Amino acid sequence: MATALARQQAALRRVATLVARGADPIDLYPVAVTELARGLDVEHVTLTRFEPGDQCVVLATHDAAGEAGLTVGERLSLAGDSLTARVRDTGTPARIDDYVGVDGPVAARLRGLGIRSGVGSLVTVGGEPRGALIVGWARQEPLPAETEDRISDFADLVATAIGNAETRAELQASRARIVAAADQARRGIERDLHDGAQQRIVSLGLGLRALEASIPEDDAPVHKQVDNLITGMADLYTELQELSRGIHPAILSKGGLGPAIKTLARRSTVPVGLELAMDRRLPESIEVAAYYVVAEALTNVAKHAEASGVTVRVHCDEDELRLEVTDDGIGGAASGGGSGLLGLKDRVEAVAGRLEVTSAPARGTTVLAHIPCRDSAD
DSSP states (O other): OOHHHHHHHHHHHHHHHHHHTTOOHHHHHHHHHHHHHHHOOOOOOEEEEETTTTTTEEEEEOOOOOOOOTTTTOEEOOOSSOOHHHHHHHOOOOSSSSTTTTTTTHHHHHHHTOOOOOEEEEETTTEEEEEEEEEEEOOSSSSOHHHHHHHHHHHHHHHHHHHHHHHHHHHHHHHHHHHHHHHHHHHHHHHIIIIIHHHHHHHHHHHHHHHHHHSTTTTTHHHHHHHHHHHHHHHHHHHHHHHHHHSSSSHHHHHOOHHHHHHHHHSSSSSSEEEOOOSSOOHHHHHHHHHHHHHHHHHHHIIIOOOOOOEEEEEOOSSSEEEEEEOOSSSOSSSSSSHHHHHHHHHHHHHTTTTEEEEOOOSEEEEEEEESSSSOOO
């Protein structure tokens, strides 16, 4: 008995460790049913998800070696009697000590697999019944009395993993919506500057030129004043252009990521070696995130790195966009401290990517981003 309990607790700990590490539920399901089967020494374990229309679908299953059982993705009707239907309807663990005479498609399916008895527990996420965890065995005697508690412990871990994954997904979706809203606002500001203030400056400049042409040639002081005004208007126009590019670069919208990064490289005050391997447009959210990774990294190099050169590598294959910005500067960059890297990390993670910064003192800095080549909203 002590050995069996130790085996069950060890199996539970292994699954709990995966949950604590944030394992994806899809990866956790097969491990959970296998560990539960070994811990309880039963021939069969199935994890199902409730579906509309009085059905369930198999998420993971484990059967004794060499035995043909249920298959992942298989749909089963919950009509009639079954453990899955009982735990769904009552919200509590249930058992069937003898499947003989139990009427229902699931019960008949398990009898066909040689299962004589079983115990099941509900998987509940956020107070909502999501599915059932069912064990069965082929021995003549019923499962031990404590089996319900053992299965419920595993069901709680599966529910926790599902809840954690949904929370992460909701957080990412929320972050993506915030970033998208900010980008839309930036585009609006850029458009207003271009169509409003910048065009107004051009119009005023033309008016001043016309006024200058009407001033007598011998009135040098007035000519000089008007000329100074025209020069000031031109400088203001240039400043607004630069501001507009920083808010939302028009070249990114028109030409895509490749031309936009080439423009960043040309404008950099530190010499840039550019390795660009991409030949297609990407979803807008990805292009914007990638652009700002390169833009912020190059800005940091110019401001803080004391570098003599920087290399920008951009590679896009079918599945992933990889950005790498490496300088030969003093290193020691941190994610905080106003460097902008923390904001970049949020932006990259909002499109399901990840950002890594390596910056040992006196050994330069590398900013590396991996971004899936699909829109996170898809």
